[in-house]
Amino acid sequence: MSLGPYASFIVTSYLAVALVVALLIGWITLDYRSQKQRLRELEESGVSRRSGRSATDMR
Template sequence: MMMSLGPYASFIVTSYAAAALVVVILIGWIALDYRSQTERLRELDRSGVTRRSGRSATDTP
């Protein structure tokens, strides 16, 4: 089934390709940032840093 996009076919195809490229770039950026953040959290955990929200209200700082 071949669709006829008319005289604006190149604009339509380019627009869809650009949108797909932006989505792929954003997915890659999020994946790399996720890896970076989890590695940073592992480093902090290994160095003994804990979350303040993990303490109870009766604990002394």
């Protein structure tokens, strides 16, 4: 497969996009773990989530 005179630009572009996507996946994974840990700490300290209550509990 010949990419022509722009082969280096095309390959570099694909590598850059792959790197950005990998970084975003890593960032989202780390943030998810951080949010889960923070939520666990809040629940352990007695703070409850509104979404965990039923409609009768809100009265």
